Amino acid sequence: MHRTHYSIFLTALLCAAPALAQNSDIGTITPERLEGVLQMRPYSPYANRNFPDRPLFGDTHLHTAISFDAGMLGTTLMPADAYRFAKGEQLIASSGQPVRLSRPLDFLVVTDHSDNFGLASDIVSGAPNVLAVPEGQRWYDMIMEGKGMEAATEAYMATAQSRLPAALNYAPGTRPYRTAWEQTIKAADDANEPGRFTAFIGYEWSSNPGGNLHRNVIFRNDGALARQVEPLTTIPPMGTSDPRGLWDWMQTYESKTGGDVLAIAHNGNLSNGLMFPIIEPVDGKPIDRAYAETRARWEPLFEVTQIKGTSEAHPFLSPTDEFADYELWDKGNLDLTVAKTNDMLEYEYARAALKNGLKLEATLGISPYKIGMVGSTDAHTGLAAVEENNYFGKITPEEPSPHRLTNVFQKGAAGSFTGWELSSSGYAAVWATENTREAIFDAMERRETYATTGTRMVVRFFGGWDFGAADATSRTPAEAGYTRGVPMGGTLSTAPKGVSPRFLVAALRDSIGANLDRIQIVKGWLDKDGNLQEQVYDVAWSDNRALGQDGKLPPVGNTVDVPNAGWTNTIGSSELITVWQDPNFDAAERAFYYARVIEIPTPRWTAYDAKYFELKDVPADVPMTTQERGFTSPIWYTPEG
Known part of the structure; x- marks a missing residue:
């Protein structure tokens, strides 16, 4: 905004509200003061945002x-x-x-x-060009008799073995x-x-x-x-x-x-x-x-x-x-x-x-x-x-x-x-x-994506060199993530001397889904001897649990009522966020990191079927619960040169 615009804006403001300009608690609004305010970062944390927000x-x-x-x-x-x-x-x-x-x-x-x-939809609909061929008429008849699987197998094999009639090719x-x-x-x-x-x-x-x-x-x-x-x-x-x-x-x-x-x-x-x-x-x-x-x-x-x-x-x-x-x-x-x-x-x-x-x-x-x-x-x-x-x-x-x-x-x-x-x-x-x-x-091309098993949890994952604990208490962590790091799918390089990468990771549960059990970061790397290694770190979790002597986190618990295909969100957390720093980083070794977010146990689709259809003899080996999850795209570290 040019200085002339400031002056016009200031004049209009003073004319409209003279009492405001004279209020000693607020201070006198001058062109210089207004210019300084307007050159600061916008008060609204959402103004001028140009990164994805959901x-x-x-x-x-x-x-x-x-x-x-x-x-x-x-x-x-x-x-x-x-x-x-x-x-x-x-x-x-x-x-x-x-x-x-x-x-x-x-x-x-x-x-x-x-x-x-x-071809399939034409066979099923009995298209004239299909019924004019003996094989097409045969497969159509089989489908009408409820033998669609057999018809599909025959047609598939005819295609794979190059025996499909030319009219059906x-x-x-x-x-x-x-x-x-x-x-x-x-x-x-x-x-x-x-x-x-x-x-x-x-x-x-x-x-x-x-x-x-x-x-x-x-x-x-x-x-x-x-x-x-x-x-x-x-x-x-x-x-x-x-x-x-x-x-x-x-x-x-x-x-x-x-x-x-x-x-x-x-x-x-x-x-x-x-x-x-x-x-x-x-x-x-x-x-x-x-x-x-x-x-x-x-x-x-x-x-x-x-x-x-x-x-x-x-x-x-x-x-x-x-x-x-x-x-x-x-x-x-x-x-x-x-x-x-x-x-x-x-x-x-x-x-x-x-x-x-x-x-x-x-x-x-x-x-x-x-x-x-x-x-x-x-x-x-x-x-x-x-x-x-x-x-x-x-x-x-x-x-x-x-x-x-x-x-x-x-x-x-x-x-x-x-x-x-x-x-x-x-x-x-x-x-x-x-x-x-x-x-x-x-x-998709820049790989700023993640996978879920059907849940709609929200997951953020950033890598950088100077994230701090305060970034994990912000309600807008993505601002730090995008301005001082790279998002999922990105690459870090040129590690500062003596500094290991830090990862800002946050997850919010599906709005109509289950609470979160934990966030893990999976690391894979190529060590100095040319061997491939991996390690899974628990980095954020619910319910004030503590890591055991074996380094493992105890299970979150299970509230699933299998006969009624229900559960309660009385365990787990609605959101988890942390900044985690790799404790075993070597700047000379190539590596990748991705986040895996895991929900508390909930009924699997098999439990919903058993309840709805009142099934009494479900085989014992059928799983009735699941822990749905999300997998982020990795962030890679590539050594300089």
Whole structure:
């Protein structure tokens, strides 16, 4: 503001309130005094704020009837329905039940499988071009007879073995494929409401070369750019199962359109050691700098939790981590044709990938696994519904029923998964400056995200060199975090001599959810001898507990009433905040840190089912409680030079 403006403002003020100017307690307002006041930081702590002030919750991985393994299994909801539901509208689920979220989501990406895009919904609807082919008529008849699973399996195998009739080959370049892609684009553009709700255009590239290597592809742009391309498939000759082929496709899209796109790697626990390789699975050679640079460029995020389990940590890899044994799926690959072995686990779980990334960065100059965290559902129902008391399943046959706990969900030579083993998880939380495609996408690219298992807890995590205890008593800790440090997803470097990093971490419970048990900071580092290390620190906790002689924190307690599927917030804390300093820092060692926030025990979805359906014979091995949690994106420390 110029001095002439001060004078005008001062004159108006004095004319309007002469008594105020003469009040000796307040003092005489002079141009010099006013100028000094106005040059100070605004009195309002919220004025001129330009950093994110709340997390946005959403789902980056959801399927509708367009997906082969959704539409063929009874899902009738389409992309437009999925967006309506995410916005808070009540729908009738494909199983005929009314369903609604407790609160609307802030954003959604519908990511139907790109392979045979739209074929399933055409088979189910009895499209004339489908019924004109004997196989199409057969699969349609099977679905009408209630044999959707058998029909889906036959159709899937025909596709995988290149036996699909040409008339049913919904490949890029064909009219039905283009129609389904246009329907997906239109649904997202129609649902997008900048400032209120963000609907992204996206798809899932579904590579499965013996293990799940799926990626969810998300466009920053609207249909004007997205419709200039068609999704990449895994089906030859135009498709590929090699992730490098997907990265090439992404580069082609950006070069052609001037748009922006990113990919989120699928939950890694069903990849059988292929998701985070040290040896490239396609050619059997150690991954090189080109691989590392390209993967880091296109895949900033990892889906650490979803309905098919959580891939943060594993007890075999982290035997001293008492919370590593959480919602694990470690029996085999995606279709359970190959059993899991312990040597595969290191290349499936986020913490191990982050650690291996440190070692690769030391040799290649860049880490391919500098990944942020998100959760999402991977529901194939069109419903992003994963609250424990509002869980609508992985597929339509697993929507609420008295039988879904004990149904065999999937089986193969490596074993089987029963319905109760499915997790009611998860959501992606993004710290974006506004609820728009551009702001959320940019936050994803900079990894300012965290994952939750379905809860909507609020988590802040900053790293810096000079945070103090007073920053943990402020009601606006983010001001210190952004001005004197880096947020989750960022990197610290050039450590001041003799100073170890400090981390400002805060968590606020879900407004209609459970209290918090504790905040932990997980550290991984590459020591001076070239060995990878990790340690989990309890840094803030509830109920005045004290660490034991073994360094462990006693359990928070348990108020869950399993028969009535209830609990009380009489234990735990509504919020936790602290500044923690690494007691074992070496400025010469590469490291990462991320926060894990854990709630008090609450009923698992299985307990809600048992109560609602009055189940009397729930098997003893079915877990009835859970401790929901959040995982932040890491903050990395990179030594100077």
